Structures are given as structure tokens and as C-alpha cells.
Amino acid sequence: MMPKLAWRFLTEPDKRLLRTFVVNMGLKGARSMALHERRLRHGEFFPPFVFISLTNNCNLKCRGCWVSRNGEASEMPLEMAASIIESSRAMGCSFFGLLGGEPTMYRGLFDLVARFPGCYFQVFTNGTLLDESAAARMRELGNITPLVSVEGTEVVSDERRGGSGVYSKAMAALDACRSQKLITGVATSVCASNYDDLVSDRFLEGLVRRGVLYAWYYIYRPVGPDPAPELVLDRARIDRLRRFMVEARLKHPIVIVDAYWDHLGRAICPAAAGISHHINPAGDIEPCPPIQFARDNVADGDLCKVFDHSAFLRAFRAEAASKRGCILLEDPERLRAFLLSQNARDTTGRGTGWDELAAAKPEPGHDMQGSEIPEKSLFYRMAKKRWFFGFGAYG
Numbered sequence: 075m076m077p078k079l080a081w082r083f084l085t086e087p088d089k090r091l092l093r094t095f096v097v098n099m100g101l102k103g104a105r106s107m108a109l110h111e112r113r114l115r116h117g118e119f120f121p122p123f124v125f126i127s128l129t130n131n132c133n134l135k136c137r138g139c140w141v142s143r144n145g146e147a148s149e150m151p152l153e154m155a156a157s158i159i160e161s162s163r164a165m166g167c168s169f170f171g172l173l174g175g176e177p178t179m180y181r182g183l184f185d186l187v188a189r190f191p192g193c194y195f196q197v198f199t200n201g202t203l204l205d206e207s208a209a210a211r212m213r214e215l216g217n218i219t220p221l222v223s224v225e226g227t228e229v230v231s232d233e234r235r236g237g238s239g240v241y242s243k244a245m246a247a248l249d250a251c252r253s254q255k256l257i258t259g260v261a262t263s264v265c266a267s268n269y270d271d272l273v274s275d276r277f278l279e280g281l282v283r284r285g286v287l288y289a290w291y292y293i294y295r296p297v298g299p300d301p302a303p304e305l306v307l308d309r310a311r312i313d314r315l316r317r318f319m320v321e322a323r324l325k326h327p328i329v330i331v332d333a334y335w336d337h338l339g340r341a342i343c344p345a346a347a348g349i350s351h352h353i354n355p356a357g358d359i360e361p362c363p364p365i366q367f368a369r370d371n372v373a374d375g376d377l378c379k380v381f382d383h384s385a386f387l388r389a390f391r392a393e394a395a396s397k398r399g400c401i402l403l404e405d406p407e408r409l410r411a412f413l414l415s416q417n418a419r420d421t422t423g424r425g426t427g428w429d430e431l432a433a434a435k436p437e438p439g440h441d442m443q444g445s446e447i448p449e450k451s452l453f454y455r456m457a458k459k460r461w462f463f464g465f466g467a468y469g
Contacts, residue, residue, distance in 0.1 A: 075323075075324055075325060075326065075327055076451075076453055078327035079327040079328065079329065081327075082282075082287065082327050082328075083287065086252075086255065086285055086287070087255050087256065087257045087287070088213060088216075088254075088255035088256070090216055091213065091216050091255065091256065091257055092257070094194070094216045094217050095194065095219070095257050098168055098169075098192060098193060098194035098217055099168070099169055099194040099219075102168035102169070102192075102194070103122075103123075103168060103169050103194070105166060105168075106122040106123070106166050106167050106168055106169065107122050107460070109122070109165070109166040110122040110348070110349075114348070118382055119348060119381060119382050119387075119388070120162075120165040120167070120378055120381045120382060121167075121348055121349060121350050121351050121381065122166075122167055122169075122349060122350075123167065123169050123170070123171065123349060123350040124158065124159075124162050124167060124170055124171075124350065124351065124353065125170070125171040125172075125173060125350055125351070125352045125353070125362075125363060126150070126155060126158060126159075126170060126171070126172055126173065126352075126353050127141070127150070127173045127174060127175065127177075127352065127353065127354050127355055127363065128149065128150050128155060128172055128173070128174060128175075128177050128180040128182075128183065128186075128355060129147060129148065129149045129150065129174050129175040129176070129177065129179060129180045129355055130142070130147055130148050130174065130175045130354075130355055130423060131147035131148075131149065131174065131175045131176065131179045131180075132174055132175040132176040132179065132200075133176055133179065133200075133202060133203070133237070134176070134200055134202070134235045134236055134237045134240065135235070135236030135237075135300075136200075136225070136234060136235045136236060137233075137234055137235075137236070137300050137301075137302040137305065138234075138263070138265070138294055138295065138296055138297060138298060138300065138301055138302050138305060139297075139298050139300075140297045140298040140363065140364045140366060140422070141174065141175050141298070142298060142299055142422075142423075142424060147175070148355045148356060148423060149180060149181070149355055150180075150355040150356075150357065152182040152185065152186060154357055154372060155182070155186050156186060156189055156190075157372070157377070158353060158372060158377060159186075159189075159190055159193060161376070161377035161378055162377070163190070163192075163193065164378065165378055168192065168193045168194055169193070169194050169195075169196070170193060170194070170195050170196070171195075171196045171198060171350075172186075172195055172196065172197045172198065173198045173352075173363060174198070174199075175355075176199060176200055176202075176203065177197050177198065177199060178197070178199050178203045178204060178208060179203065183197070184211055184215065187215050187217060187218050188215055190217070191215075191216070191217055192217075193217060194217050194218075194219070195217060195218045195219070196218075196219050196221050196259075197218060197219070197220050197221060198221050198223070198261065199220055199221065199222055199223065199247075200222070200223050200235070200240070200244065201220075201222040201223065201224075201243060201244035201246075201247030201248070202237070202240060202243040202244070202247070204220060204222065204247035204250060204251070205246075205247070205250055206250045206253065206254070208250070209247075209250040209251050209253070209254040209256060210254055212251075212254065212256055213254040213255065213256060218256075219256065219257045219258065219259060220247070220251055220256060220258055220259070221258075221259040221260070221261050221290065222244055222247050222248055222251075222258065222259070222260050222261070223244070223260075223261050223262065223263075224241070224244050224260050224261070224262050224272070225240075225262060225263060225265075225268055226241070226267065226268035226271050226272065227241060227268075227271050228241045228242065230267050230268050230271065231244070233267065234265070234267065234268070234305075245284070248260070248281075248284045248285070248286060249284065251285065252284055252285030257287055257288075258285060258286050258287060259286065259287065259288040259289065259290060259331075260281055260286050260288075260289050260290070261289075261290040261292070262289070262290070262291060262292075263292055263293070263294045263295075264291055264292070264293050264294060264307065264315055265293075265294035265305035265306070265307065266294075266304065266305045266306065266307060266311075267305055269307065269311055269315075272291075273291075273314070273315055273318050275322070275325070275326070278322060278326045278328055278330075279326070281328060282326065282327060282328050286328060287328060287329060288328060288329035288330070288331055289328055289329070289330050289331065290331040290332070290333075291315065291319060291330065291331070291332050292332065292333070292334065293307050293312060293315065293334075293403075293439070293440070294306060294307060295364055295400070295402060295403050296434065296437065297364045297402070297430070297434075298364075298430065299424060299426065299430065301430070301433075301434070303435065303437070306437045306438070307438065308438060309438040312438055312439070312440070312442075313442060313445065313447075316335060316339065316442065316447050317447055319332060320339075320447055320448075320449060320450055320451075321450070323449070323450070323451045323454055324450055324451055333349075334400070334440045335440060335446075335447075335458075336458050336459070337448065337449050337454070337455045337456075337458035337459040338446055338448045338449075339442065339446030339447040339448045339449070340398060340442075340446055341398040341399040341400075341439065341440035341441040341442065342398065342440075343362075343394050343395070343398075343399070343400060343401070344362070345361045345362040345365075345390070345391065345394060346390075346391050346394035346395040346401075347391075347395070348391055350362070351381070351387060353372060354366070354368075354421055356371070356421065356423075357371045357372040357373055358370070358371050358419070358421040359371065359372065359380065359381070359384065359387065360421060361387065361390045361394070362402075364402060365402055365409070366420070366421045366422040366427050367413045367418040367419060367420060367421060367427060368386070368418060368419055368421045369384070369385075369386035369416060369417065369418055369419065370384045370386060370387065386416050386418065389412075389416060390412070390416075393408075393412050397441075398440075398441045399439040399440045399441035400439045400440060402434075403436075403437050403438075403439040403440075404436055404437065404438070404439040404441065405436055406431055406434035406435070406436065407436070409431065410428070410431045410432060413431075
């Protein structure tokens, strides 16, 4: 299957975009990981990948979304975003995830990306505003990959996302990206209502036909003001999802991404491993996007020193790595106790973060408790061992 996948990458995207992807994301990304490992050996820290939420504004109201607000929308000042990227570049970072809300509603999105042609940006979008014009601008910039969220078929998408015609708009976005020869991905939060539609060969085959080059699967987490715990996957379905991905990597010419199992099938947390942390629109530095608590802010000083000297983030990494899996999903009570002990601030913007966390119940997560399913593909085994094995975080 790898020759077919390689052929797709060589023939489907714009050649200039492919070169930028290989250099900015591939070669520079590998260098960023190497620098990260070197820093850890010297007792220093700066994440190799930084995720930035540019706005909490959005045109949808998805169930289980942690991003919502009270009052007016909040946007990160363009100069703050540029400063974060500039400081990260100084530490050898070149890859940035741009989130929201809906990042395509951020007025300075393309201006920000244009200022850093040597970096690579992954834009997490619901796709409803990604038309031919936006796709053409992405092609012009060359250093951006749209990651379009697909949460089920027509009916399920509208139910999950609080909108109308969401699925058809997402498919139109994928068609626009294909016509512009972009390197395009699809992300999906697998839950009880969309499981059969999305965890299937048919779904991946459809993505390939639409020119999608990578698919990112992750399991639903019941967070935010409308957590919808009835959508949580049970243990059997999580195990089947993991097995499906391992088998699908051998069959389909599309990169299948998951950031929560290593090459041996052991559960990992990217934040616990120090691979990434998240900065919200107000500049608060959070462990990861759905854990909306912080003690540090980019305004506290030089970002490199803020990351390196953060006692809160260092303590979080140790706490989260004390048990494999997602602490938010599997042990919210322990997470709440930890955050209280750290005097963390609620950074939800709603003022309800503590109550939401107190109401959360433990749910099945990524830890497969002695029934781990290793990668069968040599390519994925090597890539995960090199990129996601935990950097000693789990001992």
C-alpha cells in the first residue's frame, strides 16, 4: 500500500506545495523533534509543536466542544500570534496547529501565515467557510494544510454540530481543496452516533476519491457546557477502532493519524510527553486544548523562558504521565484535584470550568490494559517510535 500512497503524494498535490510540505513539515519537523529531545537531556523544555487558538468565535455549536463563550467573541491580537510563532522559531519549531473556534473566521489568518513562509500551518476547520476562494489563497501561500472536520453523514453531522447542511458544506470544502491541489486532511471525533459511518473502509475510500491525503481519528471526549456523555465510546468500540486503524493502514492509500497510541499500541498523551501544549486566544498556556486551565500566559515574559520555567506545566506532565491514557477522559477527579493543588485558573471564558470538571465521570479511554495492539505497518512503527514514543515520560 505504501507505493500507492507515495504515488498519490507525488501526483495529486501541487508540486510547489509538496516541496514546502516535505521541507517545512517533514525535514524541519524532524529537526524540531531532535532539538526537543536534546533539550530534555539537558533538563530544558520547549514543545516541538505549538497549538494556537486564534479565536473562540465559531459559526457552529458542536456537542462536546470545549470552546464557547459568554459575551463577545475573543480574538488573539495578530501581533501576539506572530510573537508566539517568532519565539517558537527561535527554538527550532516550524509546525503550528491553528485552532478556534473556527480559525477561518479569524480576520488575520492568511496575513499571519504569509508572514512565516518558512513555517508550516495546519488549520483545524469545520469547512463551512472554506470555499474556492479560500482554497485558492491557501494554494497561493503554499505552507498551509486544511484539516476539515467530518463528524458523520448528513443527519448525524447536523445533530452533532448544531448547524444545517454541515456535511454537504464540508464535502464542498474538500472538493475546493482538491481542485486547488492542496494537501488536505480530514479529522473526525469518533462517537457513538457516527461510529459505524466513520470507522469503515467505505469512509476512507470516499476520502481518497475526494483527494484527501490524511485522516485523523480521535475518540470523543465529553467536555464543555454540553458534554453529551451518551456519545462516549465504550471499551469494546475503542478497541475495535484501534484495530481498524492498524488494519486500515495496510489497505488504504491515505495516511491515518492518531496521536494517542505508540508503535506498540500503548496509550500516550502528547501533552504528558511534552510534544505539544496549547495557547488560547487570551494568551493563556494550557496543557492541551480541552483542558482549559492555566497558570502561565504569553504576557509573562519571554515565551522560551515561560515554557521552560513553568512549574505548572512541568507538574502536569508528571501527573499525566503517572498513568497511561487521557487524564481528562479517564480520571477527571484526579485532574481536578491536581489543578486545585496548583492554584490553576479557569480559562474557559465561561467561568464554569470547575463545575464542568466536577460533574465529569470517568470514561473508557486509550489505555488498553494489557491488550495493546501494536502497529503492523513497518512505516508507522518506525514513524511512531521516532516521533511519539514518549521521550522517557512514562519511564
